[in-house]
Amino acid sequence: MSSHRGASRRPSLPSFLSGLGRAPGASGPDGSAGPRPRPMVRLKSPREITLMRDAGRVVAKALAEARKLAVPGATTADMDEAVAAVFREHDAQPLFLGYPCSTKGKPPFPAVICSSVNEHVVHGIPNKRPLREGDVVSIDTGCKVGGWCGDSAVTLAIGAIPPDVQKLLDVTSETLALAIRAMGRCRYWSEVASLMEQYVKSQGFHVIEKFVGHGIGQDMHEEPQVPNFVSKALRKNDIRLEPGIVLAVEPMVAMGTKDVRTLDDGWTVETKDRRPSAHFEHTIAMTPEGPRVLTLLED
Structure with a gap:
């Protein structure tokens, strides 16, 4: 679940970007070599990262079950129940169910998955509307196992989708893979x-800026906030990619405008121009050997 601002084969970096990522030990993006201010981040030990991997495997298995239902005629309520069944099987605590709403007077989140269809970006509530050929649906879920959290998301095509929408999904997925690869350098x-x-802009799309990734550990949302874009605030309070930091990285990409609004239910966020968006996420730990994706079925 994304934080309010305020997997496929990992591709190599595109050639026009390959010189921008510095290896560990290089100066920061502003050219300075000295330390910078940063948010207070609790680093995880190797043992704690292993415990988080247990939660990550359950999340990955749950998303695999949801993927089986990404067919015309199925419903996001069906997907929600399939994910809930996986969590029950593994004695995992759903992270989203009952999560308090930031909008005063609105109810807590009522499901174990966020299911965001077409122009819905994040935090969509599952329902019984049958999915139709040509829809796309983002499924985001998380759980806690043994006191540690995992969080992941994938956007799925329902049957055949238009080529431009397929490109949107491909670019968003590749953006996440690119980020994982870049974290090692x-x-x-x-x-x-x-x-x-x-990369997103080079492909003709837009990064949604109102919602960002986050640190994760014993709580789903920990410091730091993890934006998918650069701002003065990020440069002032940058995040050092050092062993022990664990981040939920989740690019959200829009076909049209990056501007969004929250619907009357207090949860569902949609693009203002009502054009499709996509969302992919993994929980990633930095280790001495490099980035490790925790929300996969296999290492």
Whole structure:
């Protein structure tokens, strides 16, 4: 589940971006070599990362079950129940169910998945409307196992979808893969965010800026906030990519405008121009050997 601002084969970096990611130990993106201010981040030990991997495997298995239902005629309520069944099987605590709403007077989140269809970006509530050929649906879920959290999302095509929408899904997925790859060669998150933002723009799409990724550990939302774009605030309070940091990285990409609005239910966020968007996410731990994706069925 994304934080309000305020997997396929990992591709190599596109050639026009390959020189922008510095290896660990290089100066920061502003050219300085000295330390920078950063959010207070609790680093995880190797043992704690292993425990988080247990939660990540359950999340990955749950998303695999939801993927089986990505067919015309199925419903997002069906997907919600399939994910809930996986969580029950593994004695996993759903992270989204009952999560309090940031809008005063609105109810807590009522499901174990966020299911966001077509122009809905994030935090969509599952329902019984049959999915139709040509829809796309983002499924985002998380759970806690043994006191540690995992969080992941995927956007699925329902049957055949238009080529431009398929490109949107491909670019968003590749943006996440690019970020994971870049985390192994960059020292600061702002360098990774710059690569993500430039790649999305080079493909004719837009990074949604109102919602961002986040740190994760014993709580679903921990410091730091993890944007998919560069801002003055990020450069001022950059995130050092050091062993022990664990991030939920989740690019959200729009076909048209990056501007969004929240619907009357207090949860569902849609693009203002009502054109499609896509959302992919993994929980990623930095280790001495490099980035490790925790929300996969297999390492």
